[in-house]
Amino acid sequence: MSEASPPLIELRAITKTYGEGQAAFQALCGIDLVIRAGEFVAVMGPSGSGKSTVMNLLGCLDTPTSGHYLFRGIAVETLDRNQRALLRRHSLGFVFQGFNLLARTTAQENVELPLLYRGETAEARHAAARAALKCVGLDGWEQHTPAELSGGQQQRVAIARAIVTQPLVLLADEPTGNLDSKRSHEIMELLLALNRDQGITVLMVTHEPDMAAYARRIVHFVDGLVDSDTQHAGSSAVGAQAEAPCC
Amino acid sequence: MLLNALLLALREIRRNLLRSFLTVLGIVIGVAAVITMVTLGNGATRMVADQIAGLGSNLLMVMPGQRLGPGRDSAGAPKFKIADIEAIQQQVNGLKAVAPVVGSAVTLVAGTQNWSSTVSGTSNDYFVAGNWKLAAGRQFSDDEERAGKAVCVIGNTVKKELFGKQSPLGSSIRVKAFACEVIGVLAAKGQGGMGMDQDDTVLMPLRTAQRRLTGSLDIGNVMVSLKDATNSTVAIAQLRSLLRERRKLAENADDNFNVMDTKQIAETLSGTVRTMTGLLGAVAAVSLLVGGIGIMNIMLVSVTERTREIGIRLAIGALEHEVLLQFLIESVVLSAFGGLVGVVLAFFACLGLTALMSMPFLFNPGINLTAFAFSAAIGVIFGYVPARRAAQLDPIQALRHE
């Protein structure tokens, strides 16, 4: 990515403290991070280093203790609850570490939900949800509820739900954490294709260097601080011969 | 947006059928219990009020024997004679009617039908004192009373049992060993106190009953009806002193007869019923409360799951008020449905129970509305308030809820 493209996301001196007084714990100790449109970033780091915390803040699911978060130049901390919800609705897709699918609800309905809040028609919802599920290799599983799906399948439903709205930014917290290596690579191909073909900016947390290798940029977290931030050249070779997925 | 929220709410209800069912059940029980109990209480009160009206006001019952209630001793006490009746008629002021009564349980036969009932030998004053109207025929003539002719006036139940839909006038009934001509039919009064059927009765002239049934000149008891303006305390005092004198009781001896004021009894009775209705109401209120607590319980138990659900919805871009509208619709639909089922259930329960207890069914719109509104309010409040709290959290906090 050229330095010329405008910053999509800018974090300035972000801190996050959990708890109060004696029990207070500072999970983020001043994060500065710039993400440009179209980037594919892998976030790595040991467990407890604040990766999920920063993802939640980026996803507007949580509020920082201090610091500034600019999304396309807009200071997110100045937005009210509804404006932040609309930001999530229209620009962000989030894949949770723990799936967070609605129980007793079919894969199809789970994936349709974001579209429902966007006010799309039933036909448009059905078609888009079907396409998204096909994209993650779950065609034929539309009518299954989370309880009837394996961990990997639930993870893929969660990814389908995040991409069904074609967000500006896809935030994925360990999207391959529950998948075997074959499935993991498929998911990475998928994210890569979304990034390459649709220009969706992807931020992804992972433990595995194999998966991080797909990204052009790797940000390392240690103890609530950015430890290293390196650009790669090589990832496109991995994805080059992969077929562009359906979406 | 409303349509979306409705869709989501109905989906959520269908998806959690057990929880929905339990919520509805709590409301149904609360609503049905309150309405049923209050309606039955109203019916009982009305029934007693009707009976009081049926008794006629200012009626005194005079019986031989010392006192009412358990251990009542009438065996030794002298019975009344016709002379006592005449004395009462002449010497006590402000009386409307004085009717002697000789009672006897008998089996009645007409054609192929037979029926067990009670015969009362009495005079035409009985119609006044007992507040009886004639549905057909006539009262006793002077001649029939004097001569003790075998004629009778029958109650509606006896007529139905022996003659069905046919007119019994002019037919004869065999009472014990003698045949008795039916000259009149009493207008129906319906069920009396304590399940007694007042219409299951046969009246004949006093003489007839004394001669042909009891074989003595004794009179069982006396019904005395006072004029509207008469002070019953004064009349009772006069009656007592007259009877004491006629029975030659010493100054310090107890009465060997008893004067009962039916108005007093009726008042006591209706007071009792009022207390009972209050009690029923209290029980009903408790069941409403229990139903309400049931609803709260279910709602609170599901708060964790629902809070997470709210977190998910917020995380994927739902607005706070969209989530709340969904929860509001959910609670309203469940509560209204439960309330409606409760009202319908109570209606049929009341219909059945009042029929079973021969009580009037008084539909009470007030209690139906109150019970419905109360339960619905509980349902809505306890479905909505936790949701509101959850929807005001940051999505991640809602998702982490435990």
Ligand SMILES: Nc1ncnc2c1ncn2[C@@H]1O[C@H](COP(=O)(O)OP(=O)(O)O)[C@@H](O)[C@H]1O
């Ligand atoms: N809700 C919370 N309350 C208190 N401490 C928390 C909370 N969430 C995370 N933490 C702490 O913050 C640190 C960073 O957590 P997290 O961002 O989840 O790490 P990871 O890099 O493994 O995703 C951890 O030490 C964790 O214990």
Ligand SMILES: [Mg+2]
């Ligand atoms: Mg984590």
